[in-house]
Amino acid sequence: MATGTRTRQERAEATRQAILDGAAAAFDAAGFGSTSLSDIAMHSGVTKGAMYFHFHSKEALARELVAEQFELLPGAADPDVRALQRAIDLTHSMAHGLRSNTRLRAGIRLVIELGSFAEPDPTPYNQWIDSVRDLLANAQGAGDLKPEVNTGDLSTYIVGAFAGVQITSQVRTARQDLHDRVTDMWTWLLPGVVPARRLGRFAPAGSGGLRAAIGEGTKAD
Template sequence: MARVRQERAEITRQAILDGAATAFDHAGFDGTSLSDVVKHAGVTKGALYFHFPSKEALARTLMDEQFQISADVPAIENPGLQTVIDLSHQMAYGLRTNVRVRAGIRLVIEFASFTNPDPTPYNTWIDTAHGCLTPAQERGDVLPSLDVHDLSTFLVGSFTGIQVTSHVRTGREDLHTRVADLWNFLLPGIVPAPRIPHFDPTGSPECRAELGLQVPAAG
């Protein structure tokens, strides 16, 4: 019976997160009430408060959902530049297909842009990129003159701006193409010329197969 209760509790918790994601994705943090979450989740307020003590606790949990995308990076034997390229496309895919990722990123931007900004999510992605690009530089895939931390910071900021622009202009329909543009423009400035052909701006074949992506059209 205890196991059944635990399973039901987890189902309820996931329903609350799905409902909150739908509400936050639509209206943002300030525009969403707990009543909106309850309505979208199909649960009672009592159930909501059992799992989450506040709207901010819900938002923080959803903001952390994005890091599921990078959860497997520590297990990669030789992370490098292509790992970061693939992560950018995996995040793009998450934004296009997963309401939790979409809501979490909207919340990150809201929380980081106004009163009492929280840089933690950005710093976490910067650290992830740094952990991949440092061995890439040691292998000769990134120019030795570059500061890898500065490059990682630039990449996270660039992706953030690209995904916001894509959202506003096309509802993120062109996001993978725009991410590929980022890498096409960037690689000649950060990779020794003989090494550039080793990297695919559209994502590795394994990444594209996992996400079901075609090679983006130019333009």
């Protein structure tokens, strides 16, 4: 590849990322409905022409931010950690991202506001549910989940519960207590789905490795 071509491509990608950062800041501050393309251009520091070159509409920008949520999650799960603990860690990892990453925070807000789009898309919720269900199925196969538990129903409940917990935390404390509230969620949930003899294997506040990776304290400190 010629140097000039590579430089142009690098500049184009830098502009694209600046637009996404600006859109995230705007959506995070005001939501989808109250954000204009002018707001996004202002936050991005680019012209509307440059913005339209990369994204043909505000909806296209929003959908890109929604689609990249999983790529932005901090901290990869340790495959040696039991599957159910990895599900717990996943929610705390998302909680950390909501407190520290504007693009992730904007993406989650946009998922909640998908009803603002002409054609609401359940895909982000379904992806979350599928990811959690896979972990729960592995946990059930390992004997860490009661055999009568329906993993599809439980994963749907966990995703819905987390969505409600994070919204309540945002409204009440600007998510300052989010890890505590997620810990509460798992503290009350685990005794109902985990065999009593195995309950002590799981940390509602997140595994030690996860907590070290995200640098967050919780109630268990």
